[in-house]
Amino acid sequence: VKPKVLTYAERASQCTHSVSRRLLKIMEQKKTNLVLSADVTKSKELLDLVDKTGPHICMVKTHADTLDDFCDDFVEKLKQLSNKHNFLIFEDRKFADIGNTVVHQFSGGVHRISDWADVINAHTVPGAGVVQGLQKVAQGKDIGCLLIAEMSSAGNLATGDYTQVTVKIAEENPDFVIGFICLSKLSSNPALLHMTPGVQLKEGQDALGQRYLTPQEVISNRGSDIIIVGRGIYGASDPTEAARQFQIAGYDAYLARLS
Ligand code: BMP
Helix, strand or coil: CCCEEEECCHHHCCCCCHHHHHHHHHHHHHCHHHCEEEECCCHHHHHHHHHHHHCCCEEECCCHHHHHCHHHHHHHHHHHHHHHHHCEEEEEEEEEEHHHHHHHHHHHCCCHHHHHHEEEEEECCCHHHHHHHHHHHCCCCCCCCEECCCCCCCCCCHHHHHHHHHHHHHHCCCCCCCECCCCCCCCCCCHHHHHEECCCCEEEEEECCCCCECCHHHHHHCCCCCCCCHHHHHCCCHHHHHHHHHHHHHHHHHHHHHC
């Protein structure tokens, strides 16, 4: 017998972490499993893009260290947009050092990520200490962490045992880890979210090893929960229309999995 696929609302009620609960509720309310990867290099361009596509997304993903003009005012405006359009903010910093170092990378430096991100992520290359260091900083704040269990790029090493140990670390840290960056469903725990980058409306690849799957393949066939789309949206001639198309494609694929 095929196990019953739970709705976002049903899963929200099973989440102990406030961030995954909030995200699943937004996904249910706005009917979207789309995360915009806003990989543009000027803050004004990023804010304009996010304001236009905001109604279609459940979360925006940033690379703060690729912005030429990152500043506190940008953070303030991004937070205002997240309230206006009801989405979360995910800083894709990919922490990957020993616990003591990530404490400072997460809380300090120019970006002070722990002051503004709802969601962060980490590689598990250093072992569970990276999660413990990040969690120390997140104490008392509403921040959830994703573990990078698989990657979309050709030849990456996040496979096999590495992926399995990463899933184990996630399952052992439910107070902080809310899910994975991955290419397919890795855990049957309904509280853990699966988010997949490398998504376009057609399969293919770029010139630097990125590989693309479709929303249908990622959500319906591979059982992931969330699509992460960058160039498919901000590289389109009409990003708002592109976001709308990805929203529909991703949500239809979710509905197909439910039925
Ligand atoms: P695009 O859709 O333009 O290929 O962008 C994908 C985004 O997802 C980039 O920000 C990239 O850093 C991120 N990403 C990825 O592509 N593959 C991974 O395995 C993990 C990522 O975070």
